[in-house]
Amino acid sequence: MMVSNQTGIEVGLLAAQNPGRIGHLYSPGAQRGPWRELPYALDNGAWPAHKNARAWDVAAWRALLRWASMSGIAPLWALVPDVVGDRDGTLALWREHKGLDGHGFRRAFAVQDGMRFADVPDDECALFLGGSTEWKERAIPEWCSAFPGRVHVGRVNTWARLLACYEAGATSVDGTGWFHKQGQQRNDLRKFLRETSQ
Numbered sequence: 001m002m003v004s005n006q007t008g009i010e011v012g013l014l015a016a017q018n019p020g021r022i023g024h025l026y027s028p029g030a031q032r033g034p035w036r037e038l039p040y041a042l043d044n045g046a047w048p049a050h051k052n053a054r055a056w057d058v059a060a061w062r063a064l065l066r067w068a069s070m071s072g073i074a075p076l077w078a079l080v081p082d083v084v085g086d087r088d089g090t091l092a093l094w095r096e097h098k099g100l101d102g103h104g105f106r107r108a109f110a111v112q113d114g115m116r117f118a119d120v121p122d123d124e125c126a127l128f129l130g131g132s133t134e135w136k137e138r139a140i141p142e143w144c145s146a147f148p149g150r151v152h153v154g155r156v157n158t159w160a161r162l163l164a165c166y167e168a169g170a171t172s173v174d175g176t177g178w179f180h181k182q183g184q185q186r187n188d189l190r191k192f193l194r195e196t197s198q
Contacts, residue, residue, distance in 0.1 A: 001162075001189065002041060002152075002174040005030035011179060012038075018193050023076075025174040026068075028060035034073045041108070041172075042068055042078040047130070047154070050084040065103045075105055076172075077126040077152075082110030085132050087119065094121055108152065111139070117146050126171075129153045137161065144168035159188040166196060 002025040003011050015022035015038050023039040026032075027048065034040045042064055049056040061081065068075050081097045083089030090112045098107060098121070108126040111119075113135040120127065127150050129136055129143055136153070144151045145168070153165045157177035165173045178189045 001156075001178070001193075002039075002172050003179060004043070004174045004176040006176075006179040007032045008179070014190070014193070018197070021193060023172070026064065026075075028057060028064045031064055031067050034068075034071050034075075036073060039076050040073075041076045041126075041152070042105070043174075044079045044081045044110075046079075046082050046084055046110070056081065062101055065101055065105070068105070069103050077108040078103070078105040079108040079110060079128050080125075082112065082128075082130065084130065085113045085135075087112050087114045090115075091119065091121075111143060117143075120147070125150075127151045129170075130155075137164070140164055140170065141168045144170050157185065159192065162188070162192055166192075 001021065002023045004025045005027055007024065011022065024033065025041050025043050027043040028045040044061050046056055065078060078100055080100065081093040083093060090110055094109060100107060106126060108128045109121055110128045110130045113131040127143065127147055129139060129151055133155070140153060148169060149171055151170050152172045153170045154174055156162050156165055156173035157175040162173065178185050
């Protein structure tokens with residue numbers, strides 16, 4: 001579970017209780033740390049820009065890459081810019097930004113609605129299963145099966161989706177909702193970690 005943009009004491013305690021199972025996903029402008037004890041990856045900020053109907057901020061994304069380069073701790077991967085739900089737009093941005101401004105991190109390719117396995121641009125990139133919620137929920141099993149050990153699923157904020165990703169073999173997931181407020185989501189995450197610890 002890569003907790004998105006939350007680095008408080010509760011996340012740290014949960015990570016200590018579940019070694020190797022909790023990490024961070026940092027979005028542009030929300031970077032803190034990083035800490036050697038928690039693996040991390042870099043988001044690109046496309047989803048919140050899409051959700052809030054504002055332009056994607058390339059300067060903030062580049063600042064995130066520089067921050068990670070200067071931290072001395074490399075991310076697991078960095079998500080190349082994408083266009084949410086747009087296959088052609090995402091492929092165009094991959095061609096434009098696949099060099100990650102020369103930072104040398106492992107790249108992650110954002111899989112979007114309507115993409116096929118042949119759209120994956122290379123054999124080394126991580127795959128970030130994004131796109132619309134409806135499409136993604138249907139795509140999780142087939143993409144995890146076709147690309148074992150390479151698929152991260154974005155916006156996993158419910159028990160049902162977390163379990164579906166686990167059962168499909170996703171390498172990692174992220175979500176912002178687990179630590180935003182007290183209540184059932186937090187309890188569900190703890191329960192999931194307990195029940196899958198064996």
